[in-house]
Amino acid sequence: MKKKMLLLAVLFISTGLVFAAVDxxxxxxxxxxxxxxxxxxxLETALDSGISDEEKVGVLWRLARNCIDLGDRLPDDAKKEKYATFEKGEAFADQSIALKETPEGYIWKSSNIGRWGQTKGPLNSLAKAEPMRELLTKVVNDFKYLESSDVWYVIGCLYDQLPGMxxxxxxxxxxxxxxxxxxxxxxxxxxxGGTYQYLAEALYKRNWSDSxxxxxxxxxxxxxxxxKGSQFKKLGYYEGSLDLNSTPVYASRPLGKMSDREEAVAVLRYALKVYENRDFHTKGxxxxxxxxxxxxxxxx
Structure with a gap:
């Protein structure tokens, strides 16, 4: 019996039927x-190791996520390489979604589309804007994925950088x-840091006085x-839900007693403080x- 069990174990291992779970x-x-x-x-090793479809879903959307960083670190003049990297990231996301629809699949698909568009320039990538918004609307409205900074950052950039009606x-x-x-x-x-900075720059650019x-x-x-109905659209007016008498965690005065530019400075100072209180920092x-x-x- 022991010999039989040992033989089965050897067969499982040799035919690739026993795999370690993806960490x-x-x-x-x-x-x-x-x-x-x-x-x-x-991730590439895991993808080639005969993992289950469920694990492939997680591997593929993470590959899509990683393509953002791989593309971002390329020099600005390497546009062809950037385009190819972000297109590859979108393809990974598509494969993940084909196996199983997840908010992460849609997030990183839209993120790669967005990075491709930023590289191309807003006016040259308008055709991708609406499909991208549809993906992000699905993440927010269908998956109720409301606590992801990545999601809101991508949406914020999309609305801020595109031309209006x-x-x-x-x-x-x-x-x-x-x-x-x-x-x-x-x-x-x-x-x-980039998220704090983007908010600060948007406030500084708008330049509303406290009055x-x-x-x-x-x-x-x-x-x-x-x-009503669409959380995606409703939260486009999120600023209106803020209490002007409340003081943000990054400020020393209530919202109603600060100008946009004063708040922008407060946001950046807070960002620096958070950075300085952390033990680990990436090169980025x-x-x-x-x-x-x-x-x-x-x-x-």
Whole structure:
């Protein structure tokens, strides 16, 4: 009997029927520590090892996610290589979605489309804007995926960077609302310097005085309360749900007693403080920290 069991074990191993589960926890930890080459190696190895379809779903959307970082680290003048990387990322996401629809599959598909568009330039990639919005609407409305900073960041960039009507649906105020949500939902274990910076720059650019904020926020609040059904659309007016008498965690004064630019400075100072209180920083974090310091110096 023992010999029979041993023979079966050998057969299982030799025919590839016994596989170790994919260590997604380790892969995600490496990803958040910006070890993207090692992440790529582990994911590609897993994909070629005969894993289950359920595991393939997770491997494929993580490959799509990793393509964002792989493309971003390419030099700006390597546009063909960037396009190819983001197109590959979108293809990985499509394969993941084909096996099983998940919010992550749609998030990283839209993110790769977005990066492709940013590389191409907004006016040259307008055709991709509506399909991208449809993907993100599905993530928010169908999957109720409301606590992802990545989702809100992509949506915020989309609305902020696109031209408005009649050319497209761009709306900088809605983009700012979505970017506020992106900052609000940053996980405690990471430092998203670029997200803080984008919100600050959007506020600085809008440049409302404290008195204008006090007159405009109630108008946005009416749109927020009036919008029913689509959470995606409703949260485009998220800024209107904020209490002007409340003081954000990053500020020392209530929203109604600050101008946009004063809030922008407060956001950047808070971002620097969060960075300085962390023990670990990626190379990207260090670069972003330097950019925020330089930006703050130019504003103050």
């Amino acid at each position: 997604f926890a380790r892969i995600d930890d490496l990803y958040f520590h910006s070890e993207i080459d090692e992440v790529q190696r582990l 009649p050319i497209s649906f761009g709306n900088s105020n809605m983009g700012l609302s979505y970017m506020r949500l992106a900052v609000k939902t940053i996980p405690s274990w990471v430092w998203y 204008k904020r006090n007159s405009e926020f109630p108008k946005i609040e009416k749109k927020y309360e009036k919008t 974090d260090v670069k972003n920290y330097e950019e925020i310091n330089a930006l703050l110096d130019s504003w103050t």
